[in-house]
Amino acid sequence: MINLNIYTKKLRESGLRPTRQRLKICEVLFSPEKTFHFTVNDLKKIIEEKLSEKISLATVYNTIHAFKKKGYLKEISINSDKSYFDTNTTDHQHFFDEDKSELIDCGDDEIDSINIKRNITGKKIKSIEVLIRVASDNQNQN
Amino acid sequence: MINLNIYTKKLRESGLRPTRQRLKICEVLFSPEKTFHFTVNDLKKIIEEKLSEKISLATVYNTIHAFKKKGYLKEISINSDKSYFDTNTTDHQHFFDEDKSELIDCGDDEIDSINIKRNITGKKIKSIEVLIRVASDNQNQN
DNA sequence: AATTAGATTAAAACAATTCTAAACTGTTGA
DNA sequence: TCAACAGTTTAGAATTGTTTTAATCTAATT
Numbered sequence: 001m002i003n004l005n006i007y008t009k010k011l012r013e014s015g016l017r018p019t020r021q022r023l024k025i026c027e028v029l030f031s032p033e034k035t036f037h038f039t040v041n042d043l044k045k046i047i048e049e050k051l052s053e054k055i056s057l058a059t060v061y062n063t064i065h066a067f068k069k070k071g072y073l074k075e076i077s078i079n080s081d082k083s084y085f086d087t088n089t090t091d092h093q094h095f096f097d098e099d100k101s102e103l104i105d106c107g108d109d110e111i112d113s114i115n116i117k118r119n120i121t122g123k124k125i126k127s128i129e130v131l132i133r134v135a136s137d138n139q140n141q142n
Numbered sequence: 143m144i145n146l147n148i149y150t151k152k153l154r155e156s157g158l159r160p161t162r163q164r165l166k167i168c169e170v171l172f173s174p175e176k177t178f179h180f181t182v183n184d185l186k187k188i189i190e191e192k193l194s195e196k197i198s199l200a201t202v203y204n205t206i207h208a209f210k211k212k213g214y215l216k217e218i219s220i221n222s223d224k225s226y227f228d229t230n231t232t233d234h235q236h237f238f239d240e241d242k243s244e245l246i247d248c249g250d251d252e253i254d255s256i257n258i259k260r261n262i263t264g265k266k267i268k269s270i271e272v273l274i275r276v277a278s279d280n281q282n283q284n
Numbered sequence: 285a286a287t288t289a290g291a292t293t294a295a296a297a298c299a300a301t302t303c304t305a306a307a308c309t310g311t312t313g314a
Numbered sequence: 315t316c317a318a319c320a321g322t323t324t325a326g327a328a329t330t331g332t333t334t335t336a337a338t339c340t341a342a343t344t
Contacts, residue, residue, distance in 0.1 A: 017310060019322065040300080056324045061301070077221045077273055081300065081332085095262055110260040116274060118252040120237055123276035130272050131219055132258060134265035159341060161291060182331080198293045203332070223301085223331065 003031060014070040016063065024053045025063050029073070035088035037076070037103040040064060076103060077129050093130035106132065145173060156212040158205065166195045167205050171215070177230035179218070179245040182206060218245060219271050235272035248274065 007026035008018040016022060024047050038046075040060055047055050064085065067073040076084045078096055084103055086094075093111055095104040114128050149168035150160040158164060166189050180188075182202055189197050206227065209215040218226045220238055226245055228236075235253055237246040256270050 017321065019310075021323070054324095057300095058302080058304095058325085059323060062322085075221055077219050079217055079219045079225065083221065083300085095265075097262065097265065098268065099265075104262065106258070106260065110258065112254070112257040112259075114256060114272065115254040116248070116252065117254075118248065120239065120246065120276050122278055123237075123239065123241075124279045126240065126275040126277050128272065128274050130256065130270065132270050133268040134262050135268050136264055137266045159290065161341075163292075196293095199331095200294090200333080200335095201292060204291085225331080 003027070006030070010067070010070075010072055014066040014072065016066050021047075021053065021055045021059050022063050024051050024055065025060065027051065029067070029087050032087075035086065035105075037084055037086050039082045039084055041082070076131075078103075078131060093132070095132045095134050098133055098135040106130070145169070148172070152209070152212075152214055156208040156214065158208050163189075163195060163197045163201050164205050166193050166197065167202065169193065171209070171229050174229075177228065177247075179226055179228050181224045181226055183224070218273075220245075220273060235274070237274045237276050240275055240277040248272070 003026075007023050007030065010026060010030065011018045011022055025043065028043060028046050028051070040057070043064070044055060044057060044060050047053050047060075064073060068075055068085070071089055074086045074089050076086055076094055078084055080101070086103070088105065092108055093106040095106055096102070097104060111130065114130065116125070116128070145168075146165065149165050149172065152168060152172065153160045153164055167185065170185060170188050170193070182199070185206070186197060186199060186202050189195050189202075206215060210217055210227070213231055216228045216231050218228055218236055220226055222243070228245070230247065234250055235248040237248055238244070239246060253272065256272065258267070258270070
């Protein structure tokens with residue numbers, strides 16, 4: 001399998017050994033042509049149901065965290081009980097569909113670049129995150 | 143006390159009866175000249191320590207939620223274990239100081255207005271939230 | 285004052301995440 | 315190749331923020 005080396009490399013670069021479970025995580029995260037958004041539970045389910053590999057939550061969490069730290073994954077800020085991750089690590093923003101609790105990418109060409117005219121003394125900007133909340137027109141918006 | 147009527151009004155408009163505990167919450171939230179950011183625990187502590195009023199978490203939560211629903215408070219999206227609220231309900235954005243886990247207001251004049259060039263079919267934009275993460279220059283940024 | 289609808293509370297329940305400790309496995313070096 | 319070690323997996327326990335519950339209390343209404 002051609003991808004195995006790529007996965008192994010990503011794992012090693014993240015400070016992790018390539019184990020059976022972790023390679024399955026890589027398969028899910030890094031083989032699709034398209035990037036996607038997921039929660040930890042989504043990922044666990046995919047691995048157990050589609051790839052028939054038993055995996056514990058702890059393993060999913062520690063691998064995800066290492067990838068995030070290394071920059072192979074991004075975490076998206078939403079007020080939600082769960083954490084959402086994105087396999088697209090390039091600079092881009094998101095819509096959040098409140099009806100479906102689902103993230104939608106917002107291309108750089110779909111939003112004007114953001115210009116911040118202020119500095120916090122002694123601090124450096126680490127990231128600029130934009131979240132555009134959307135919901136169906138006719139919805140109760142409590 | 144002049145403010146009592148204002149507090150009572152806000153509570154009633156939020157569908158709540160003005161009780162001793164809730165009036166204390168109002169005192170904390172709505173009497174300061176300046177708006178501020180807080181977590182539920184911050185609020186509980188202030189009420190118990192500064193105003194010497196015993197209050198249960200459940201009461202804090204239900205009151206905060208009613209105020210949020212009514213629009214008297216805003217919740218800020220941060221990836222954090224806790225929820226952050228803002229007594230400033232006008233349209234504005236935030237810096238998040240990762241060193242101190244602290245929100246800082248970003249005035250409308252400090253950021254260019256955001257222009258989204260895309261519509262999600264059948265959906266309406268509910269809000270546009272910008273979070274600018276900052277941290278001290280020399281910090282390990284794991 | 286009595287009634288009632290809503291509020292308060294401590295404690296239990298809950299859900300996401302983190303931690304733990306024991307069993308297991310990849311890696312290294314003899 | 316194999317022993318030994320360091321890192322990994324796992325189930326389950328612990329933790330944390332938040333929500334729910336059910337009993338008691340209180341504000342509003344009569």
